Amino acid sequence: MRWIHPLTSGEPADVVGGKAHGLGVLMRLGLPVPAGFVVGTAACRAYLRDGRLPGGLAAELATAVAGLPAGRVSVRSGAGVSMPGMMTTLLDLPADDLTDAVTEVFASWHTPRARTYRDLHGIPHDLGTAVTVQTMVYGDRDPRSGTGVAFTRDPTTGDPVPYGDVLFGRRGDAVVSGREHPRPLSDLAGREPEVQAGLAHAMAAVEAHYRDACYLEFTWESGRLWLLQARPGRFTGTAAVVVATALADAGVIGREEALRRVSPHDLRRTARIVPPADVLARGLGACPGVAVGRIATSADAAVRMAAEGPVVLVRPETSPHDLRGMAAAAGIVTARGGRASHAAVVARAMGRPAVVGTAGLLVGPDSISVAGRALAAGTVVTIDGTSGEVAVGEPAVTTSLAEAEVERLLGWADAVSGDTSGRPGPDRLRAAHDALTAQA
Amino acid sequence: MNVLHTLRCMGVTTLARVAEAAGLGESDVQSELIDLAVAGLVTYEPGDFGGWGVTPAGKTADAAGVAAELDAAGTKAGVAGALGRFLPLNTELLDLCEAWHLRSGTMNDHGDPGYDARVIALLADLDRRAGVVLAALTDALPRFGRYRVRLTEALRRVEAGETRFFTDDMASYHVIWFQLHEDLLVTLGIPR
Numbered sequence: 101m102r103w104i105h106p107l108t109s110g111e112p113a114d115v116v117g118g119k120a121h122g123l124g125v126l127m128r129l130g131l132p133v134p135a136g137f138v139v140g141t142a143a144c145r146a147y148l149r150d151g152r153l154p155g156g157l158a159a160e161l162a163t164a165v166a167g168l169p170a171g172r173v174s175v176r177s178g179a180g181v182s183m184p185g186m187m188t189t190l191l192d193l194p195a196d197d198l199t200d201a202v203t204e205v206f207a208s209w210h211t212p213r214a215r216t217y218r219d220l221h222g223i224p225h226d227l228g229t230a231v232t233v234q235t236m237v238y239g240d241r242d243p244r245s246g247t248g249v250a251f252t253r254d255p256t257t258g259d260p261v262p263y264g265d266v267l268f269g270r271r272g273d274a275v276v277s278g279r280e281h282p283r284p285l286s287d288l289a290g291r292e293p294e295v296q297a298g299l300a301h302a303m304a305a306v307e308a309h310y311r312d313a314c315y316l317e318f319t320w321e322s323g324r325l326w327l328l329q330a331r332p333g334r335f336t337g338t339a340a341v342v343v344a345t346a347l348a349d350a351g352v353i354g355r356e357e358a359l360r361r362v363s364p365h366d367l368r369r370t371a372r373i374v375p376p377a378d379v380l381a382r383g384l385g386a387c388p389g390v391a392v393g394r395i396a397t398s399a400d401a402a403v404r405m406a407a408e409g410p411v412v413l414v415r416p417e418t419s420p421h422d423l424r425g426m427a428a429a430a431g432i433v434t435a436r437g438g439r440a441s442h443a444a445v446v447a448r449a450m451g452r453p454a455v456v457g458t459a460g461l462l463v464g465p466d467s468i469s470v471a472g473r474a475l476a477a478g479t480v481v482t483i484d485g486t487s488g489e490v491a492v493g494e495p496a497v498t499t500s501l502a503e504a505e506v507e508r509l510l511g512w513a514d515a516v517s518g519d520t521s522g523r524p525g526p527d528r529l530r531a532a533h534d535a536l537t538a539q540a
Numbered sequence: 541m542n543v544l545h546t547l548r549c550m551g552v553t554t555l556a557r558v559a560e561a562a563g564l565g566e567s568d569v570q571s572e573l574i575d576l577a578v579a580g581l582v583t584y585e586p587g588d589f590g591g592w593g594v595t596p597a598g599k600t601a602d603a604a605g606v607a608a609e610l611d612a613a614g615t616k617a618g619v620a621g622a623l624g625r626f627l628p629l630n631t632e633l634l635d636l637c638e639a640w641h642l643r644s645g646t647m648n649d650h651g652d653p654g655y656d657a658r659v660i661a662l663l664a665d666l667d668r669r670a671g672v673v674l675a676a677l678t679d680a681l682p683r684f685g686r687y688r689v690r691l692t693e694a695l696r697r698v699e700a701g702e703t704r705f706f707t708d709d710m711a712s713y714h715v716i717w718f719q720l721h722e723d724l725l726v727t728l729g730i731p732r
Contacts, residue, residue: 212669213632216662220639336645365646388647399551403589419732420722421551421593423715428589440631440638442718448641449707449714 103143104160107136107232112180115140117230119178122330129305132298132326136173136234137164139202141180144228147206158199164233165195172236175201177208179229181221182331186214187229191273192236205231237326239271239319244292246320247272250285251333252303253313256487257375258335258342258502262303264316265459272319272328281460281471298325306330311352312361313343337486338501340366345505348512355512356536362509364526364533369499371453373484377495380481381470383433383458385488386444390497391431391453392482395475397463399425405478412481416463418443426450431483433490435461453485461490542683543572544581544594548602549723552585552593557710561719563686606727609681616728618680623724625673629666630721636663637707637714650703660698663706663713667695681727690716 105116108128113121120138127133139157146154165173173195177187188208190201208214209229218225239247250264265282267274268291274280289296299318302325306314310332317329335343344358353361371390393410396402402413402425413429415422417436426432426446432454434443439456447454462469466477475481475492482491500506506525513532514520523531546562547553559569573592576582581598585591594602610616639659641648650656670691677684694713697705707714725732 211628213628213635216632216635216666219662220636220658334645363644363646365644365649368646403585403587406589407587417732419551420549420715420719423710424552424589424591439642440634442634442714442721445634445637445641445707445714446718448647449712 101160101164103139103154103157104164105138105140107133107138109138111140114180114227115142115230117141117178117180117232118182118331119176119329120230120232123232123234123327125309126302126306126327126330129302129309131302131305132324134234134237134326134328135168136232137167138178139231139233141228141230143202144206144209144230145226147203148209148226148228153199153203153206157202161198161202165198168195168233169235171195173198174232174234174236175205176232176234177205177229178232179209179223179227181223181227183214183217183223183229186211186217191271195233198233202231205229234328237319237321237328239267239274239321240269241321243269244320244323245269246292247274248282248285248288248318250299250303250316250318251313252307252316253333253335253339253343255313255333255335255339256337256372256484256489258313258339258346258505260346262300272317292320292323294323295320295325302327302330308352311347313339336363337366337368337370338372338506341505341509342502345509356516358509359513359516359529359532360536362529364529367506367525367529370486371484371497371499372486372501373482373489373491374496374498374501377482377489377491378493379489379491380473380475381458381461381490383435383455383461383488383490384439385454385484385486386439386441386456387432387447387452387454388486389431389451389453390482390484391429392480392494392497393430394478394480395468396425396429397465397468397477399423399428401425401477403428412483414461414463414468415443417441418446426452431455431485433458433461433483435459435463447485453483455483455485455488455490458488458490542605543569544576544598544602545606545683545723545726547573547582547592548594548599549719549726552589552591553710554591558592560711561686561690563689603726603729607729610727613681615680618676619724619727622673622677622680623728623730625676626670626721626724629670629673630717632666633663633670633714633717636666640706656703660703660706663698664695667691667713677724684720684723687716687720687723691720 107123116138172192175190188205239245246268248266254261254263264285267282313333315333319326340362344361347353348355348358370388393412396405396411399422402411405411406428410430412431413425414433432447434456437456444456467474510528513528517531517535559566674688694705705712
């Protein structure tokens with residue numbers, strides 16, 4: 101076939117897209133992936149050039165679909181470079197004619213939002229996306245089904261402990277929507293030990309392949325595990341330092357590679373909650389820093405209570421009426437919204453630590469609750485705008501997590517740059533990067 | 541522009557900001573606010589985070605007022621259509637604000653003028669496209685014309701190097717846009 105490739109083709113990401121490339125890696129590692137194929141980026145480029153699908157693609161699609169098990173399919177976008185959430189994905193389609201679905205995904209390359217994303221990240225506008233077609237697996241098929249996302253290591257500390265969320269009896273889109281309160285990954289071991297064992301095996305195999313902490317999306321259907329996506333985890337901050345030094349210590353990567361994987365920005369000193377903490381909920385960190393304060397559930401209450409000490413404003417989402425409450429508060433938590441929401445933008449503009457998109461958080465007039473655990477307004481909470489943690493009470497806070505790992509990495513940096521004069525950490529790392537670039 | 545409705549879309553704020561947003565003189569606005577306060581529709585709260593704000597009764601009165609206004613104009617379909625075109629632009633604007641604050645997952649330290657210039661150029665491009673929607677809205681209800689004036693001023697200041705008018709100032713592009721978003725929802729009677 102000219103336009104369509106098997107998932108195991110081994111073609112590079114610029115030909116089959118990053119998503120299909122990752123699925124091919126999983127299959128070559130012998131891990132369970134739903135049957136499928138990929139329409140390569142060349143077909144999208146032809147579509148973008150001519151305004152219609154290239155000749156022959158429809159026939160190839162029919163042939164490729166005929167090779168899949170009977171049933172419905174998912175049709176997902178995936179360019180050679182990551183453009184998360186910018187293009188269309190279609191789920192649960194009858195597989196009889198996919199030309200409209202493929203056309204729709206190709207056309208989504210040109211949405212203004214996707215264009216803006218490419219302009220911001222210097223991605224050429226004529227690159228095009230691939231389209232991955234796979235047999236659907238259903239996390240909502242029965243009580244022994246479910247879905248989840250996981251990092252092979254904790255993305256906020258870098259510790260070698262898997263971290264993730266699962267939803268029992270739900271499909272993958274439910275995890276991403278944030279409407280339902282997910283369970284911690286550790287719940288899987290008790291309810292689906294075989295799925296958990298399969299996932300642990302997959303995590304080890306994927307880490308060994310990418311030689312990095314990784315991110316996985318998965319579904320289990322009637323007790324059987326399926327992997328839907330895998331890629332390197334792209335950790336930042338303290339976690340980047342901890343993972344890079346751990347992998348170098350284990351001999352998985354060299355010290356120079358460890359240095360390349362950490363950016364000077366990762367060494368910035370940001371206040372963080374020190375585990376263990378009594379974590380009520382975990383959302384998305386939208387503005388780094390730690391805030392401690394009493395819960396206020398409205399802007400008016402935040403202003404009133406702030407006169408007697410710091411408050412944390414907790415809202416379902418925000419409107420302009422919350423602006424003064426956000427100004428009065430030490431920190432902000434919202435149930436809905438992402439890092440690009442009005443609340444997140446205002447929090448960063450005001451320099452307030454913030455947690456947004458806190459799945460399952462309910463805000464009442466005089467209390468908040470998460471998964472049946474209620475806290476009255478006025479209760480002291482601590483929020484970490486890096487990890488997205490909302491903790492009850494006042495756990496310990498530090499600006500120097502993983503000090504030992506940072507010092508060790510900077511020692512390697514000095515050895516590379518040959519400069520051992522006392523300078524700030526980011527400068528020492530930058531000098532090492534310059535020396536490595538000069539060597540290359 | 542109607543003082544009660546302007547304040548309704550802003551939250552609690554100062555006399556100067558209401559006057560600026562409404563495009564009216566401060567003394568006229570102050571006199572109107574006092575009348576509204578006597579009628580129980582707005583209230584003034586002193587203190588650091590205080591200012592003029594709409595009461596629950598004021599909210600109800602404004603909702604009735606804008607519904608009647610829309611009925612009289614007979615342009616509900618036009619405003620609803622504009623909201624439909626506004627929402628994708630809203631997603632884009634929030635993406636740009638995120639890009640202004642964060643770069644590759646860490647805070648943008650604004651140390652790379654090339655990157656910042658790229659984000660600002662994209663804001664200007666978005667503003668041109670938003671202009672089409674604002675023009676349609678202004679045809680439907682002329683009071684929306686104030687947002688065009690205010691957004692243009694915020695963008696001009698960002699482009700002139702006063703970059704706090706991107707997201708940080710209470711008269712920044714994002715804050716005005718946030719109020720426009722609120723105004724569209726209130727005007728159409730859509731709860732958040």
